[in-house]
Amino acid sequence: MSDERREHLIRFYWILDRLEEKIGGARRLAECDGRMDWPTRGVYFFREPGETRSDTGIGPRIVEVGTNGTYSGERRRLWDRLREHKGSETGGGNHRISLFRNVVGTALINKNGLDVPSWGKGKTARGNKEVKIAEHPLEREVSTIIRDMPFLWLSVGDDAGKGNRSYLVRNSLALLSNYNQPPLDPPSPDWLGLRSNRERVRNSGLWNSNHVDERYDPAFLDQLYWLVAATGKVS
Numbered sequence: 001m002s003d004e005r006r007e008h009l010i011r012f013y014w015i016l017d018r019l020e021e022k023i024g025g026a027r028r029l030a031e032c033d034g035r036m037d038w039p040t041r042g043v044y045f046f047r048e049p050g051e052t053r054s055d056t057g058i059g060p061r062i063v064e065v066g067t068n069g070t071y072s073g074e075r076r077r078l079w080d081r082l083r084e085h086k087g088s089e090t091g092g093g094n095h096r097i098s099l100f101r102n103v104v105g106t107a108l109i110n111k112n113g114l115d116v117p118s119w120g121k122g123k124t125a126r127g128n129k130e131v132k133i134a135e136h137p138l139e140r141e142v143s144t145i146i147r148d149m150p151f152l153w154l155s156v157g158d159d160a161g162k163g164n165r166s167y168l169v170r171n172s173l174a175l176l177s178n179y180n181q182p183p184l185d186p187p188s189p190d191w192l193g194l195r196s197n198r199e200r201v202r203n204s205g206l207w208n209s210n211h212v213d214e215r216y217d218p219a220f221l222d223q224l225y226w227l228v229a230a231t232g233k234v235s
Helices: 002-023 077-087 099-112 129-147 164-176 199-204 220-229
Strands: 042-046 064-067 150-155
Touching: 002 099, 002 150, 002 164, 002 220, 042 077, 042 164, 064 077, 077 099, 077 129, 077 150, 099 129, 150 220, 164 199
Parallel strands: none
Antiparallel strands: 042 064, 042 150
């Protein structure tokens, strides 16, 4: 299985290299805003400075895959979801609407021994000015980290919950995950995610707990390839 998964990962990254060419290069959220030419619906693939592949070729490894919602009635555009991860223009953010931010923040708490007891506690901060003030420095630090992560994006024009996006996200995460199997392209010893309190994050090498323990369908690579092949360059 390891050799087969390695070949599938090599193909996965080869396809993403083609996507990067098609969209004119990776972007960082620090440089992005809603006035750019974003697709309404899509899938994003985040990289992270210092995280490189070691078993499937040369280049950065993917640390997070997601989309702008896959349930019926979802109205958020791709940029809406990316903006939730990016945070506010003042540098803060809301980790309660972005699990990505939540998990990164918790890892920072563990790494630096921070005292932010309200972090990740449901709706604690709603209408509570003191909680928001206490969390703001950590929100700013999370924004700094996520905004510096290069990412690729792919337009996938299906209806939420009914098409390709959830299939692509689920199988990409399952393929990339090292959870409970021989690691391929493992995280660096200094990867912040190793300080996470989520065992699935630490052992998968991804900022995501969902789908990391599932089997992937190799056929998703064909679908990913044809979607990338149909992508035009974005200015």
